[in-house]
Amino acid sequence: MAGPGGSIDSVLVHAARLTAEGRPESAIAVLRPVIERYPDSSAAWCRLAAAHLDAGAPAESLAAAKRAMTLGERSWAHRLASLALLELGRYAEAVVSAREAVRRDAADWRCHVALAEALVHDTPAEAVRVAREAVALEPDEARAHEVLGDSTVATHDWLAAERAYRAALRLDPGNDVVAAKISRLARRPPERPAPRRRPVRPAAPPSAGEAGVGWSRVGRGLFGRKRSGGARFGRAWFGRVLFGRGQRFGRAQRVALYLAVRRAAAWEAAGTLVLLIAGLPSPSGLLAWVGLGVVVFVVALAVHGWLGLPEGARVAPRTLSTREPRAAVGAVLLGVSVVVLLGWTVLLALGAGVWPILLAALVFAAAAVAACSLGLRRIWAADR
8 A cells, every 4th residue: 555655646646647638627626635635745736836837827826836935845846936927927036936946956957948938038148048058958858949949039040049949840840839930930021121211301381372281181180080090999909809919928828728719619519419419310300409509608608718818818810820720720620610510500490400410510529629638738748
């Protein structure tokens, strides 16, 4: 029979496995009883902080990491705190925490990666230096090269950034995130020299014949342009509500987006499966109302999840397709599944519903869940 140490170790391994499988909420549920029974286990608090971070809850992650610090954890808690502070936008504090991790464990390349990620926002040149130290410590680690590429992008050293990204891709050929970064570098428009400005000369006073023209321009500015400005303001406000432009699209935003799409897709798959089973061998017309209810519920869940995303997670579709292609694929598959289910509902109401259409909706929803789960695994694997 395993002793207390073996018992807690096995639970921590199980929690780590759940997180790697894209189930951080389950990992948190597993860890809470362990924390209650072993409140002085710094490893358990660190594992809880990592699970909260993966679940898109940086504030809870920071609190758990601080608790691990008070229990004397060496450097892991400081790295986790730095990541959580970055997601909260507290960059100066993230640098302090990451520097402490490096001071405590200078031989761990992950501490240098955490410091480079924290420094890149305000001092990118120093971030490049620290990222190179991480690469020197672990040259076969793709994550170190990727962070070096991110740091050199911030310094506008495009050639060095591409070299770092390609080195990361050679070490991890299936990393779609790095491949997307290389693609964005290739599509980057060439920098243009600053235009030379002509000296400003004082304008001559308008003549008597031009005075009327001047007043007509004032009138257009007061009335015609005011309406145009209001329209532009309305479009800008609508864009900020839908897409939240101008905010950082970081790790917490990506995780929250994947979780929102996967949640809606999972309910879509579950509802479609229930309809498929209930409709065998021949669906009843009453199932049309159930199908309509499933469509309305999933659409409402998707809209609620989209509007409830953290700041910066509501990016435009084109941006999403380049930064997180799996999330974009999952969202498209979910939309197709909803449309197919709605079509089946209409056909069933007309007396022509057939089960292969419902099966197609189930396949699309399951594919959306798989795409989002794979994307989450990629994000969390990069942090291990």
